Amino acid sequence: MAVAGAAQGPPIAQTQALVGLWAEWFRRADDDEIGEGLIKIREAGIDPLEAVFATGLRRFDKSGEYAADGALGIIPWVRTRCRLSGGAAAERVEIGRQLEQLPQTQKAFANGDLGYQHAAILARTAEHVGVAQVRKAETSLLKAAETMDPGQFTGVAKNFEHRVDAAGALAEANRAYERRYLHVGEPVDGLMRIDGVLTTECGAAFKTALDAMTPPPARDDTRTPGQRRHDALLELARRPAGSSVNGAGPRPHLIIRASVDTLAGTAGAPAGELEWGGAVPAETVRRFACDSALTRIIGKGELDAEVTRAVRTTPPATRRAVAERDRGCVAEGCGRPPQWTDAHHVKHWTQGGPTTMSNLILLCRPHHRMVHEGNWGLRRSNNGRWALVQPVAAQSRSA
Numbered sequence: 001m002a003v004a005g006a007a008q009g010p011p012i013a014q015t016q017a018l019v020g021l022w023a024e025w026f027r028r029a030d031d032d033e034i035g036e037g038l039i040k041i042r043e044a045g046i047d048p049l050e051a052v053f054a055t056g057l058r059r060f061d062k063s064g065e066y067a068a069d070g071a072l073g074i075i076p077w078v079r080t081r082c083r084l085s086g087g088a089a090a091e092r093v094e095i096g097r098q099l100e101q102l103p104q105t106q107k108a109f110a111n112g113d114l115g116y117q118h119a120a121i122l123a124r125t126a127e128h129v130g131v132a133q134v135r136k137a138e139t140s141l142l143k144a145a146e147t148m149d150p151g152q153f154t155g156v157a158k159n160f161e162h163r164v165d166a167a168g169a170l171a172e173a174n175r176a177y178e179r180r181y182l183h184v185g186e187p188v189d190g191l192m193r194i195d196g197v198l199t200t201e202c203g204a205a206f207k208t209a210l211d212a213m214t215p216p217p218a219r220d221d222t223r224t225p226g227q228r229r230h231d232a233l234l235e236l237a238r239r240p241a242g243s244s245v246n247g248a249g250p251r252p253h254l255i256i257r258a259s260v261d262t263l264a265g266t267a268g269a270p271a272g273e274l275e276w277g278g279a280v281p282a283e284t285v286r287r288f289a290c291d292s293a294l295t296r297i298i299g300k301g302e303l304d305a306e307v308t309r310a311v312r313t314t315p316p317a318t319r320r321a322v323a324e325r326d327r328g329c330v331a332e333g334c335g336r337p338p339q340w341t342d343a344h345h346v347k348h349w350t351q352g353g354p355t356t357m358s359n360l361i362l363l364c365r366p367h368h369r370m371v372h373e374g375n376w377g378l379r380r381s382n383n384g385r386w387a388l389v390q391p392v393a394a395q396s397r398s399a
């Protein structure tokens with residue numbers, strides 16, 4: 001129970017009025033003014049408000065008043081009462097604690113000259129190497145923060161930590177290293193979730209490898225950046241070591257169990273079963289089989305000879321000749337180079353189509369999938385290229 005204190009309660013009505021002003025401004029602003037508005041609402045509003053929040057939090061932290069609410073600490077209190085995640089709560093508490101002893105930083109943050117994330121980085125650095133060290137270099141760190149985005153500034157701060165406390169920086173890096181993990185989930189509804197925390201070394205190597213697996217963009221590529229990264233990961237995982245530019249040679253096989261009926265596309269046939277991946281539709285089995293990516297077929301029976309042929313890789317000479325002829329994905333307007341493609345059987349080998357040049361065309365992975373799972377047709381155009389034809393059902397839907 002406060003005896004003396006603010007004369008009135010917190011200025012809620014004024015804050016709401018301010019929020020209303022901004023909402024109204026964004027409603028009325030011309031398109032070319034919005035960018036400036038977004039910058040200003042952070043500089044003049046959100047960042048300084050975060051600074052005020054951190055200052056209030058510091059006093060509350062010191063007072064221990066949060067215990068009156070039954071909270072075991074300031075962070076649990078912020079988490080539950082201010083509706084923030086544990087990490088976001090801890091970050092704000094740390095800003096409050098460290099910036100008290102970094103007056104220049106506190107001032108820049110409150111004025112809107114320093115963004116929230118930059119303030120958080122400086123607070124973390126002060127926590128790691130001691131606030132006295134940061135204060136000695138405060139001016140130059142703030143100067144760097146002015147011109148850098150938070151990612152670049154993190155680099156500068158880490159470098160600074162290393163200069164003033166190499167042993168501490170190493171210990172910090174070792175602690176971070178212990179937190180690395182990668183989790184690959186079980187298949188659910190045809191999807192698998194992966195999540196993880198990578199060391200910067202692994203992350204950098206992963207990004208470099210993914211970038212190398214991002215094919216040149218095709219015309220009309222409608223995939224989102226996230227979908228493109230996913231597809232790059234698939235390319236990465238399926239690309240054999242030392243593969244040639246024409247895509248010839250063995251590729252890592254996916255182990256799949258499928259019946260001959262599934263492979264032949266017979267109605268009522270069971271789904272295929274991908275090792276680690278659960279059930280996959282018959283058309284997916286047929287696509288894998290199309291470019292000889294199958295390794296295990298149960299109940300071969302009368303298709304024995306074909307199956308045996310198909311589980312072998314397309315002969316490199318054939319593949320090279322097809323690559324020479326098609327020079328990449330044959331879908332009109334695509335043109336992804338041979339190493340991004342599968343050799344598609346125009347007439348599937350389960351229907352007697354031979355694995356020879358006359359029956360093989362190169363399709364990139366997304367286009368190959370459209371032909372199989374998406375039920376798109378292929379039509380040879382005058383220039384010898386192939387055009388994808390919308391599935392009948394989709395045509396009538398979009399008509």
Ligand SMILES: [Zn+2]
Pocket residue numbers: 286287290291343344345368371372
């Ligand atoms: Zn195919």
Ligand SMILES: [Zn+2]
Pocket residue numbers: 218329330331334335336363364365366367
């Ligand atoms: Zn393509």
